[in-house]
Amino acid sequence: MENRLEQANSQILSQKMIQAVNILQMGTQELSAFIQEFSMENPVVDVEIQEEEAREDERLKKIEWLAELDEQNREYYSTERRESEGWEFDHVSQNENNSLKETLMMQLIGCGHSVLEMELFSYIADCLDSRGYFVFPVEDLMEHMSVSRERAEKSLAIMKNLEPAGVCAGSLQECLLIQLERKEYESRVEQEIVEKHLEQLGKMQLSAIARQMKIPLEKVRLAAERIKSLNPKPAQGFGSDRISRYVSPDVTVVKFENYFQILTNDYAYSSFHINIGYLRMMQTEEDQEVRAYLSRQIKRAQEMQEYIGKRKATLISLTKCIVDIQKDFFIHGGSNIRPFSMTEAAQMLRMNVSTVSRAVNDKYLQCCWGLYPLAFFFRKGPVSDRKQRSARSR
DSSP states (O other): OHHHHHHHHHHHHHHHHHHHHHHHTOOHHHHHHHHHHHHHHOTTEEEEOOOHHHHHHHHHHHHHHHHHHOTTHHHHHHHHHHHHTTOOOTTOOOSTTHHHHHHHHHTTTTSOOOHHHHHHHHHHHHTOOTTSOOOSOHHHHHHHHTOOHHHHHHHHHHHHTSSSTTTTOSSHHHHHHHHHHTOSSOOHHHHHHHHHOHHHHHTTOHHHHHHHHTSOHHHHHHHHHHHHTSOSOTTTTOSTTSOOOOOOOSEEEEEOSSOEEEEEOGGGSOEEEEOHHHHHHHHHOOOHHHHHHHHHHHHHHHHHHHHHHHHHHHHHHHHHHHHHHTHHHHHHOTTOOOOBOHHHHHHHHTOOHHHHHHHHTTOEEEETTEEEEGGGGOBOOOHHHHHHHHHHHO
């Protein structure tokens, strides 16, 4: 009897852990859909449904509050305010590929870009071919938009940092290299193959590649499999037959003069509470079976609230860790990304690596430089570099 009870308790604990893990790795949109589904199957749950207008009001309140806190953030949020008030892009065209362009432009809204910069981004998006590549000379961009080479190249570089990874690349080679740069694994071999042996790879001449690179054939095979898993056509899947999936940031990092403010975008998904009427019924109902049923449903709802709260706390802790390590990027932007691994983040936060990985999964961070997947902030680097940082964190 005692063994059966222990097994039952262990099974319940495992189910709870699985549910907590599932919620942790949900993105904002998936979490919102989950809450709606959960409310339909649990009668004690009341969802506080936010209409689109109410969510917009919530976002405007956030913008106004931040603007009041610090003068330097007024320009940072001016673009987002214009968009909220109905500001449109002059060059948005109504064609079947509009969904890819909209997905790209949505990642740039609210990032402090000027009207001219937004026009440049819009023009670049209009020029993408069916693969999602920008294959025109930068001189064409300079001439058409009457801008300097520096501004044209900078705008194109910003676009290349957007999702889907590899979009706006000038060639297949560049598209693959952009994707490899964002991978968590050490991709030096893959990058060299893409840079120097792409034609041979296309012909599956793996033995020849191994001889020329002077590395084992198995390494080349592994690298080839990894390269094969990349997306050579970032625009694939976008178009009139697809509902555009807008990227919604899970956290926003705002730069003030002496510190950073981290905001979670809770307004992006519906919250819920336990119906007070069912709580009273559970206390007064004489039918034991009904009381037991209500007790189970209320307990489930409380557990879900706890899991969602833990997801938020983990996300905030992880973002603080990222901001601390990647401070130079959040101040200066550009290529100021330091080598940093999820293992190091796990050590700093005293979490399992799997917990960090799930927290990173399908999550996006918005800052003044743009919208980035959390995975963007984890990069491989020299071993000596990683050891030095690990020592400092201890």
